Amino acid sequence: MFSPFEWMVALRYLRARRREGFISVIAWFSLLGIALGVATLIIVMSVMNGFRQELLTRILGLNGHVTVAGPASGLTDYDNLAKIVEGDETVIHVTPMIEGQVMASGNGVASGALVRGLRPADLEARDIVVDNLRGGKIEDFQGNTVVVGYRLARKLGLKIGDDITLISPKGNVTAFGTMPRMAAYKIVATFDVGMHEYDSSFVYMPLETAQKYFRLPQKVSYLETMIKDPEKAYRTSLGLYDRLYSETGGGIRVMDWQQTNASFFNALQVERNVMFLILTLIIVVAAFNIISSLIMLVKDKGQDIAILRTMGASRGMIMRIFLISGASVGFIGTIAGSLLGLAFASNIESIRQGIQALTGTELFAAEIYFLSKLPAIVDLNEVLSVVLMGLGLSFLATLYPSWRAARLDPVEALRYE
Numbered sequence: 021m022f023s024p025f026e027w028m029v030a031l032r033y034l035r036a037r038r039r040e041g042f043i044s045v046i047a048w049f050s051l052l053g054i055a056l057g058v059a060t061l062i063i064v065m066s067v068m069n070g071f072r073q074e075l076l077t078r079i080l081g082l083n084g085h086v087t088v089a090g091p092a093s094g095l096t097d098y099d100n101l102a103k104i105v106e107g108d109e110t111v112i113h114v115t116p117m118i119e120g121q122v123m124a125s126g127n128g129v130a131s132g133a134l135v136r137g138l139r140p141a142d143l144e145a146r147d148i149v150v151d152n153l154r155g156g157k158i159e160d161f162q163g164n165t166v167v168v169g170y171r172l173a174r175k176l177g178l179k180i181g182d183d184i185t186l187i188s189p190k191g192n193v194t195a196f197g198t199m200p201r202m203a204a205y206k207i208v209a210t211f212d213v214g215m216h217e218y219d220s221s222f223v224y225m226p227l228e229t230a231q232k233y234f235r236l237p238q239k240v241s242y243l244e245t246m247i248k249d250p251e252k253a254y255r256t257s258l259g260l261y262d263r264l265y266s267e268t269g270g271g272i273r274v275m276d277w278q279q280t281n282a283s284f285f286n287a288l289q290v291e292r293n294v295m296f297l298i299l300t301l302i303i304v305v306a307a308f309n310i311i312s313s314l315i316m317l318v319k320d321k322g323q324d325i326a327i328l329r330t331m332g333a334s335r336g337m338i339m340r341i342f343l344i345s346g347a348s349v350g351f352i353g354t355i356a357g358s359l360l361g362l363a364f365a366s367n368i369e370s371i372r373q374g375i376q377a378l379t380g381t382e383l384f385a386a387e388i389y390f391l392s393k394l395p396a397i398v399d400l401n402e403v404l405s406v407v408l409m410g411l412g413l414s415f416l417a418t419l420y421p422s423w424r425a426a427r428l429d430p431v432e433a434l435r436y437e
Contacts (some may be wrong), residue, residue, distance in 0.1 A: 027069050029328075029341050042232055048315035051353040053306030058410045059364065061299045065402050067279035067366035068292040070395030072226070072285070074231040077249075078215040080277060081148035082222070084115070084244035085253045086260060089273045094118075094239030102243055104267055110247045110256045110437030115142040118230040123187040124168075124223065126176035133172060135223045135231020137240075143167065149211050149224070155211025155259055156180045162360040166205045180207055186223070189236065203233055206407045214393060242415065303410055307417040308354070314421035318428070339426035341420050350414020357405050365396045 088095075088105060095101065095116075102114040118137035123130055140161045144150060150158055154170045158203040162165055167183060178184055190201065203227065212219050231237055247256050253276035278285070302332040318325070325338055364371065372394050 021335075022293075026337060026340050027344060033279050035064065037039070046309060046316070047349050050306050050309035050313055051349045051356075053309055054067065054303055054353030054359065054410055055357035056304055057299065057302030058354050058406055059361035060302060061406050062361030062398070063365050063368070064295050064359060065292070065297055066396040066407070067368065067394065067397045068078075068288070068295065069399055070404075071342055072288055072292075073397050074216070074395040075288075076285075078148065078213055079281060080250055081146065082213065082218055083277065083280075085247045085250045085277050086245040086257050087275045088245060088264065089242040090271055091274070094236050094241060096239055096244065098240045098243060098420045101264065105243060105245055105260060108256065108260060108263070110249070110252065110259075111245055111392055112245040112248055113142075113145060115139075115145075115244040115246075116227065117172075117242055117244045118225075118227065118236060118239075119187065119241045120230075122223070124172065125185045125187065126182065129171060129176050130187075131175055131220075131416060133168075133186070133221050133223050133226055135166075135230065136232075137225045137227045137234070139227045142227075143224055146214055152213045154209050154210045154212045156207070158209055160208035161224070161384050164205050164229055165226065166206055166223040167206045167209045167211060169219040170210045172215065172223070173207060173210050175220065178207060180210065182207055184223070186233070190234070199231070205229075212315040213428060239253070245280075250277065254279075300409070303413055307350070307413040310346050310349055310414060310417040311421060313341055313349075314342060314418060315424065317345065318421050318425040321410065322428060325425055329428075335426040339422045340371075340426075342422035342425045345413075346418030346421065347411075347415050350411060350417065354407055354410035354414065357410065358403060360412065361404065362398060365398050367397045369394050398436075407421045 055140065098116045102116060104109055106370045115138055118135075120135050122133050122135050124129075126135040140158075141163055144158055149167070150332045154169070158167070168178075168184060174177065174183075176184065184207055185202060188201040211222075222333045225233070227240070231234075231239065245260070247253060257274045257276040257279075261272065264274065328338065329335075
């Protein structure tokens, strides 16, 4: 399609002499702008993908996919209800759960916490907790013991083997009013799942112990259900509701994780789309720089174009020469930017730690961003889309200047030279 002569002339125009130095500077800035735009877009999209995946993994790993709840007083006959739920072919595991808000205290320090009561076997089945133990043994989780988040234990100045005091606002009714219910439990293990909200507030307690503490004999707060495909949780919840309604006659509420966390993940998706649009403008601005540099190059090379035309070069040949000149800048910038973006995204946590060590400042506070590490997941389809967008915008930016060069009248160009 492009002849060797066209390549030779186009690449020669990219190498500036002293007279065309300013044009070459603009071309180099265009290349740099496209490279930075493509790299930034790949890095930001990878970090956004990492955020969503990490949050999704931790939220679903600790909260389940579908929740079956009953009246505020709790679910009775929950084992039979669990068998009905397990009868659904999409269900993997069902966990009877008690949940309650408490005040946790130790060494004179107090902090809000969320107690979750479940059977020891169900806690052992939670890989996200078992695989992220900071200390202790999950086998000791029985009787008056608890497993707490690592950050919560550190906040209270407690370690494995110490007692943590839990204070429930739903206390004992006396002649002098309601007295908060207090009880001490031995910490047998701590976990660090990498999500600040959970590591600083969750307390796991054996189910029977939780039933005594919250005064829910033979009751649970809800059934937490894991299914095969979390993306189909809504469909599964509808099927479970119909099945449970026919068995119990009503009084059952079924919610999926998408309903429970809808606002959170919708906000993430909106932020991701907005960031994509904003960062695309960097590539668009760089493409405009290609247009300006090519227009200046065409004006500067008017005499050369006229001579080439008089020597027999066609308009198509002239247009292809300038297409090669402009597209080369966009191609090199896009490829360099994609390589830079992939390298940065693959090592972003190491880079963050290095910058923190040099500056002495915390760049990624777990309290603000929920996660303790900066995640990044590279989606090759997204990278391909960004690369194609960069190449497409660069090519479109060369069309008008190349068309102007091809339409140049050699007689008019040589008349005043």
